[in-house]
Amino acid sequence: MDVNQTVDVTVVGAGPVGLVLAAELALSGATVQVLERRAAPDKAMKAGAINVPTAEALDRRGLLPAAEQVQREMLERVGSFARMVDDQPPGGGQAVRESRFTGHFAGMVLDPDLVDWSDADLAAHAAVAGARLVPQRELEELLTDHVARLGVPVRRGVEVTALEDTGDGVLVGTTADTVRTGWLVGCDGGRSTVRRLAGIDFPGTGPELTGHLAVVDIADPEKLANGWAWSTRGAYRYGPQPGRVVTVEFDGAPVDRSAPVTLEELQTSLRRVSGTDVTLTALRGAATRWTDNARQAATYWSGRVLLAGDAAHVHSPFGGQGLNLGVGDAMNLGWKLGAVVAGWAPEGLLDTYDTERRPLGAWVLDWTRAQIAVMRGDAKSAALREVVADLLSTRAGTTYAVKKISGVTQHIDLPGDHPLVGRFVPDLWLRDGSRLVDHGHGGGFLLLDRTPDGAFARLTAAWAGRVSSVVDGHATPTGVLVRPDGVVAWASDTTDITAVTGLEAALHRWTGAPSSSPEHEPVG
Template sequence: MFVTRTVFVIQDANVTVVGAGPVGLALAAELALAGVSVQVLERLPEPDRAMKAQSINMTTAGALDRRGLLPAAEKVQRETLGRMGPVVEGKSPSDTRITGHFAGMAVDADLVDWDDPDFVAHTAAAGARVVPQPELVALLTEHVTRLGVPVHRGVEVTSLEDTGDGVLIGTTAGSVRTDWLVGCDGGHSAVRRLAGIEFPGEAPELTGIQAVVDTAGDLPLTNGWTWTPRGTYRYGPQPGRVAIVEFDHPPADRSTPITLDEVQTRLRRVTGLDITLTALRGTPTRWTDNTRQAASYRKGRVLLAGDAAHVHPPFGGQGLNLGYGDAVNLGWKLGAVIAGWAPEGLLDTYDAERRPIGQWVLDWTRGQIGVLRPDVKSGALREIVADLLGTRDGATYAVKQLAGVTQRVDLPGNHPLVGRYVPDLWLRDGSRLVDHGHSGGFLLLDRTPDGAFARIAEPWAGRVTTVTDEPATPAGVLVRPDGVVVWATDSTDIAGLEDTLRRWAGI
């Protein structure tokens, strides 16, 4: 039952985001930029330092770039690489282009065709960025703080009631009302459960752990992933960092603390070596291959984003990137509905556009489990995949998928840019189109000699930033606040621009 006791935080927030992980913070920032009031409730009193994502791909780097945050992320990368050992044997970390891996099979950066137009189009796609999750969360916390978003820590959401025109939220610190509630509260989402949203998928079959360890002497392990008849393990790239995967069964309780003894036992079992560990450093993590996607990303006034909407094994590093994409897709749409210039139906496009990308990620990680199993058939399949990844086409294909450069939203329009994330469009003044979008909103590039596109967009002046440039190709591009191109042309023909503005930027 809902309790109407203490009111502990602002009551009039348009949106309450549950969870101050990377997705909740990214979403809160987008909502603040859209001009709505937003607060974040987070059950942990301090930010989580657990070892999870180590890097971000093009889709996340591109989103940070569009808000002017990429230089800060690159500073984190330089500092992190400075602390790391070689990622690739014989190369210093700063000389290494980070590509990623498929089921532990690292993709050789020297094989990748970096001149492929998809890579050339996106500077932010030039290899993954090494940005550990805690550092990304710190960067985003600073960002939302600058935008004036309150992050209330030590507050756990325990109940919710959708009243049709808002949501009553019960928390460990009292109760509060909000117009909209977004659960960014991770894979075990309380919001998803309390809202009664189904979470269909497959039960887990493995247990993985990741830890940084100290040892009695040098660890007799080589950098990278190794397969044994009892499972698989990875050593490096940081000194002492190990990941161990056993396929015997999932953990009875994922939240059971990981002890030094457990790491040593698992490492001995999988490697078959008599390894002695002396200490655990940092906060180790335990994971499974639980693979599920919410039946709906929205139910009434409650929405889901990030791990709350989908979970999958962490192989190939996709989860954070997928969730970040949810956040930037949802933020401006929810902001537009609250501001009243878009109908509520705009929110339907959130599920429609993000679900297929989520399904793809789930399949990409399912495929890796199939290759990783320690049985003889999976071993044979692994050999074949390794051969393919060892080719120029195979390596380029894999890195494109990992980077997300081929991601596309299914939108009407014949121009090849439509539905894609906006590429780096350099202007004559030396800036790029995305440099003009740091405060959110739509971007219109007008390269007609007489400003024909800019004139069409005048009624949308408050929502659309028009950037004029000298004639070049493409001649015109309209970009949504989430970076997706919704209209583009190589001619000076205005056809379709006004309709597209009405469709996405309101009336």
């Protein structure tokens, strides 16, 4: 069999995770291709929204306007699903149309009027509020255009059949040819072929339910309750847009996950859980069948093979965490693998992909398991549901849940005692009305320097090509170093020698040895 031209990285899977990863690798200078077994994009209904870190990932790459347009179109279709208000962001800038998007916990919709929107974590990440209602299908379209602009080839209708890790690369057998690649990343879903061929274990808990998601035509929609409803046979949701139905039945896993979902199957499930004789007349688009299978790969990295997204972890879709967790994987891995390919990565950088992302993945699995525990039809779960509902009827309880679902409290354990370190960079507004992230659309590290003499920017000049600096006048924080994935690697409120020493240590830790490039002028 012919061997295809060698590339630095081959990404398997052209869903949102694979596309984000491919884009980040391309921005780092790596040669990358995407292999997708489907001949055309998947049109099945899946995730209906994104969280704050995912929206901010789009923002960091200049894709926020496109995402905001998707939300506007969604709101036109959905109607009053989200409340829109004008809000002036801290530090000035343009007024933001902020969607009071909250989500739900185990089908218990979180009341936006109970949320403390002035909470510091929520208020610090309000700039992307107009880009949260982005369904997975529209997100894939947006990202497909993004990787096309970056010149990344997406080879559709090509399925992986074999792989051999040769130590210095991977030979990948496909239904089209054999690919020689430096690295192989499986972004190919919960039943990942890459994970299986790499021999990576996938421990966890098995499924106890079957769920369906679809948009249908209904002859008698008045027979269904709006929103979520529970019974001893399961639960269902009707809405928020006309014809959208979700069913949950605690009868174990489906016999055949891969079989197309039929109208008859949906009607039978909906009648069973609703206790009505509701009639479905047509299926609009492809429906989705899912379970609460909750598993996490034994390792995210083995030799020259890595995993991201559902290939590394699966769980039920409650809380909308799956897509967002995968995009976070891609953002974290993309710049690190790109640094390894480019040859400047400090020792152990790739190890931090697993150590940083695994704890968050484990939390998401437990967050979804907890929701399953209160959704069952038995008396004990019903009693527990009443307790949780009571907690979620309070301002503190609702605010807590919204912060968790939105992702604004996500944190990585990194060296440094500044409260920003290890968190996603907040909305840092600059004197010219822009935000710090507006200066980082091309990838790379970004430094905010607010020292009186530009001392921090002068220091980073030794890492030219890896770190871009933005000078903004004296204010606090006086300095912030942001990784390409949006995580704050260092921050300071002072300009003393301790701050300078801390910045230099962070630069060595994350960006390797200084380059020999000449000093560059900071952006100001």
